[in-house]
Amino acid sequence: MTELRFSKQHDNLTNYMASEGIRLALFQDFEGMRDPTIRWMTRHPGDALLFVPSNIIDIPILIPWDVNMAQQYAKDSYCHIVPYTDFERNPYKAIKAVVENLNIPAGSRIEIPPTTSYPSFLRFVDALPDHDIICREDGIHFYTQQMRAIKDPEEIEIYREASRITNDVIAELEKQIRRGAFATEVDVALFIEREARIRGCEGTGFETLVAGPKRSFGIHAFPTFTGEAFGTPGLSIIDFGLKYRGYTTDVTLTVAKGPLNRTQERMLTLVEKAYNLAVSMAKEGLATRELALAVDAHFEKAKKKMPHALGHGIGMEAHEAPAIRSRSDNEWILQQGMVFTLEPGLYDPVHGGCRLENDFVLTEQGLEQLTKAQIIRIPE
Amino acid sequence: MTELRFSKQHDNLTNYMASEGIRLALFQDFEGMRDPTIRWMTRHPGDALLFVPSNIIDIPILIPWDVNMAQQYAKDSYCHIVPYTDFERNPYKAIKAVVENLNIPAGSRIEIPPTTSYPSFLRFVDALPDHDIICREDGIHFYTQQMRAIKDPEEIEIYREASRITNDVIAELEKQIRRGAFATEVDVALFIEREARIRGCEGTGFETLVAGPKRSFGIHAFPTFTGEAFGTPGLSIIDFGLKYRGYTTDVTLTVAKGPLNRTQERMLTLVEKAYNLAVSMAKEGLATRELALAVDAHFEKAKKKMPHALGHGIGMEAHEAPAIRSRSDNEWILQQGMVFTLEPGLYDPVHGGCRLENDFVLTEQGLEQLTKAQIIRIPE
Numbered sequence: 001m002t003e004l005r006f007s008k009q010h011d012n013l014t015n016y017m018a019s020e021g022i023r024l025a026l027f028q029d030f031e032g033m034r035d036p037t038i039r040w041m042t043r044h045p046g047d048a049l050l051f052v053p054s055n056i057i058d059i060p061i062l063i064p065w066d067v068n069m070a071q072q073y074a075k076d077s078y079c080h081i082v083p084y085t086d087f088e089r090n091p092y093k094a095i096k097a098v099v100e101n102l103n104i105p106a107g108s109r110i111e112i113p114p115t116t117s118y119p120s121f122l123r124f125v126d127a128l129p130d131h132d133i134i135c136r137e138d139g140i141h142f143y144t145q146q147m148r149a150i151k152d153p154e155e156i157e158i159y160r161e162a163s164r165i166t167n168d169v170i171a172e173l174e175k176q177i178r179r180g181a182f183a184t185e186v187d188v189a190l191f192i193e194r195e196a197r198i199r200g201c202e203g204t205g206f207e208t209l210v211a212g213p214k215r216s217f218g219i220h221a222f223p224t225f226t227g228e229a230f231g232t233p234g235l236s237i238i239d240f241g242l243k244y245r246g247y248t249t250d251v252t253l254t255v256a257k258g259p260l261n262r263t264q265e266r267m268l269t270l271v272e273k274a275y276n277l278a279v280s281m282a283k284e285g286l287a288t289r290e291l292a293l294a295v296d297a298h299f300e301k302a303k304k305k306m307p308h309a310l311g312h313g314i315g316m317e318a319h320e321a322p323a324i325r326s327r328s329d330n331e332w333i334l335q336q337g338m339v340f341t342l343e344p345g346l347y348d349p350v351h352g353g354c355r356l357e358n359d360f361v362l363t364e365q366g367l368e369q370l371t372k373a374q375i376i377r378i379p380e
Numbered sequence: 381m382t383e384l385r386f387s388k389q390h391d392n393l394t395n396y397m398a399s400e401g402i403r404l405a406l407f408q409d410f411e412g413m414r415d416p417t418i419r420w421m422t423r424h425p426g427d428a429l430l431f432v433p434s435n436i437i438d439i440p441i442l443i444p445w446d447v448n449m450a451q452q453y454a455k456d457s458y459c460h461i462v463p464y465t466d467f468e469r470n471p472y473k474a475i476k477a478v479v480e481n482l483n484i485p486a487g488s489r490i491e492i493p494p495t496t497s498y499p500s501f502l503r504f505v506d507a508l509p510d511h512d513i514i515c516r517e518d519g520i521h522f523y524t525q526q527m528r529a530i531k532d533p534e535e536i537e538i539y540r541e542a543s544r545i546t547n548d549v550i551a552e553l554e555k556q557i558r559r560g561a562f563a564t565e566v567d568v569a570l571f572i573e574r575e576a577r578i579r580g581c582e583g584t585g586f587e588t589l590v591a592g593p594k595r596s597f598g599i600h601a602f603p604t605f606t607g608e609a610f611g612t613p614g615l616s617i618i619d620f621g622l623k624y625r626g627y628t629t630d631v632t633l634t635v636a637k638g639p640l641n642r643t644q645e646r647m648l649t650l651v652e653k654a655y656n657l658a659v660s661m662a663k664e665g666l667a668t669r670e671l672a673l674a675v676d677a678h679f680e681k682a683k684k685k686m687p688h689a690l691g692h693g694i695g696m697e698a699h700e701a702p703a704i705r706s707r708s709d710n711e712w713i714l715q716q717g718m719v720f721t722l723e724p725g726l727y728d729p730v731h732g733g734c735r736l737e738n739d740f741v742l743t744e745q746g747l748e749q750l751t752k753a754q755i756i757r758i759p760e
Contacts (some may be wrong), residue, residue, distance in 0.1 A: 032412070032413075032414065032495070034412065045602040046602070055754055065599070065687070065688070066599045066600065066687065066727075067687070067728045068727060068728075069597075069598045069599070069602060071729070073602075081584060083687070085685065085687055087706055088708065089705075090706060090707060090708075113497070113660050114497055114499050116497060117494055117495050117496060117497060117498070117515075118494070118496055118497070118498045118501040118515040119494050119515065119516060120499040124548070130598070135497075135498040135499065136499060137499040144391070146406075149552065184575075186574060186577045189513050189573075190570050190573060190574055193566075193569075193573070194570055195564060195572060197566045197605065197606060198566065198607055200607075202602075202603035202606075203603055203604055203605070204605075207583070217448050217449075218446055218448065219445070219446045219449070220427070220446065220447045222426070222449060222453075223582035223583055223623075224582075224583055225577065225583070226576055226577060226582075227577055227580075243603075259440040266504065298590070298642055305465065307445070307446065307447070307463070307465055308445070318607065318650075319411065325469075327468055327469060327622055328468065329470075336710075347448060348448075349448045349451065349452070352459045352689075
């Protein structure tokens with residue numbers, strides 16, 4: 001089943017390349033330039049170059065930083081593995097060697113990642129002056145993002161399992177919170193980390209955020225968690241994701257411990273209404289910008305402003321396609337197979353913050369809620 | 381003292397800009413495009429644009445994603461704070477507005493980060509067609525990297541404190557390891573995380589890597605830590621850094637538990653020799669490439685190959701200037717004030733891996749070892 005999936009990906013890519021006249025595509029996954037497409041294609045977890053030739057007979061070439069790791073993870077995937085040290089760990093030397101090796105004729109179009117910096121783009125051009133170096137946001141890398149945005153049945157099964165584990169951890173968390181088992185933010189974060197790893201997760205999908213009432217005003221608390229008190233009167237936030245077989249969930253719980261003042265009560269009500277509004281609207285065919293604008297309008301009516309996007313796709317990255325935000329350049333449409341978050345929130349420097357975030361998948365049957373985070377109200 | 385430091389940074393930058401004819405410089409710190417220079421300049425921890433005008437009278441403009449956070453952290457720094465939502469969280473709108481607001485005349489040179497992607501570079505050019513958009517690797521951003529590579533006395537004091545905490549955690553770790561207190565990799569990683577946070581660290585500087593004998597063959601273990609056994613016979617690796625007041629340490633301990641075979645013994649000896657060679661050579665004025673080449677040659681004599689760089693600068697990023705590697709494009713020279721790692725290692729898919737990494741600062745008195753990681757040998 002998995003092999004089929006990879007071979008389907010490869011077919012899709014080479015077809016796309018043929019239609020665009022692209023002879024060779026480069027993917028890069030390095031610090032500061034992450035692209036899990038390489039893992040998605042080869043199962044190698046990261047730090048590598050991947051060259052995909054358009055010719056279906058030419059086998060893709062994986063050039064890992066850690067060749068032992070690649071030989072373990074990518075051994076069953078359709079690619080040659082060549083250590084990066086063979087090219088002095090230099091991407092310009094690597095591309096030159098690959099082009100020579102595959103006899104790619106002068107004048108051919110070679111596509112490099114759209115995240116390539118302008119100075120690096122110039123170096124690729126220097127390395128291959130007789131070839132046509134393409135670097136664009138709407139090319140093959142965007143095409144793979146679109147492919148990755150639509151999860152296939154195997155990926156959705158992974159998400160159901162990842163969500164089941166996430167929900168177990170949420171239930172365990174709520175139990176411990178109601179018992180008053182956590183004194184500090186650190187306690188909460190390390191509890192999540194341990195529960196994740198012992199349940200077979202690769203880890204957390206991003207640094208867990210735990211903010212007690214003093215620090216929950218920050219959209220993303222800084223530092224991410226500290227020795228400060230957690231769950232004391234006021235609003236506390238826990239934002240975490242569990243990474244399972246490469247895919248991450250992403251949920252946010254707010255713990256509202258009484259006594260709350262009227263501003264805090266109003267923030268909770270507004271966020272819950274925004275969340276329900278978003279859930280009720282999310283349907284196949286809807287522009288995600290419309291969804292985000294509706295929630296923005298809901299907050300504006302109450303003279304509030306949400307300082308971040310309504311949600312985002314999740315997958316091998318904590319933030320991936322589709323975007324779910326009101327920015328005018330957002331053209332994403334909800335489609336079957338998309339897995340994404342909805343996460344309205346409000347933040348006040350005095351009264352703290354409140355956010356509710358869950359993960360959803362859009363299937364033939366409509367919107368399916370995968371995770372079960374909620375606002376946990378605890379009386380005085 | 382701190383205020384003086386920031387004002388000195390600002391003077392240096394505006395002088396550099398004047399000498400280069402740059403009228404405005406943009407710094408960006410966002411997911412996938414991190415640049416802690418913004419934190420270094422303003423104390424705001426991240427997710428922001430920073431515009432620095434060359435005119436010393438024009439105050440730098442900080443445009444944070446989270447305005448509440450910026451108002452807390454950057455309140456004493458020399459900048460205006462304007463929320464990113466004022467520009468629809470769009471960098472092209474922001475730069476246009478700033479240029480209009482500051483009356484920056486047509487034809488002026490405006491420098492954007494060298495990490496700006498080629499497609500994004502084109503959008504900046506579109507947004508300001510009458511201005512001269514500069515995007516280069518050896519411009520003001522490199523200049524700030526060079527400034528950041530030379531730590532000032534206040535930063536070195538922070539490093540001494542961060543190292544003291546790191547050494548306490550190392551000592552505690554060694555004690556627990558010798559006691560056999562850790563059954564699994566998770567136990568080790570969570571122990572480090574807790575010890576770091578309760579000692580006042582912001583957290584770990586990067587995801588802690590803990591690999592038992594089964595997984596230590598990976599340069600960077602994947603997943604970073606699991607429920608696998610730790611410290612059983614063979615080679616185990618712990619690689620971690622503690623982040624304190626924005627600055628991270630970075631150390632690697634190898635735990636060598638007997639019985640070891642001859643290959644493993646030889647790897648340990650070679651790595652220790654490589655480490656001692658590097659420490660004995662590291663002096664002011666030495667090209668870091670020479671240092672790395674000497675260590676490469678040492679391993680080559682033994683028919684081994686180190687698959688990664690010898691070391692790297694540390695600071696507000698886990699990897700920053702200077703580079704310490706043998707790549708031919710490395711031109712860094714060791715200078716007073718540099719804080720960096722030395723970390724030779726060898727990895728074998730069957731016998732496991734071994735790395736020894738410590739942090740050093742170069743002062744008037746020469747090389748000073750800040751951290752005290754070592755190869756911990758435990759008899760059968």
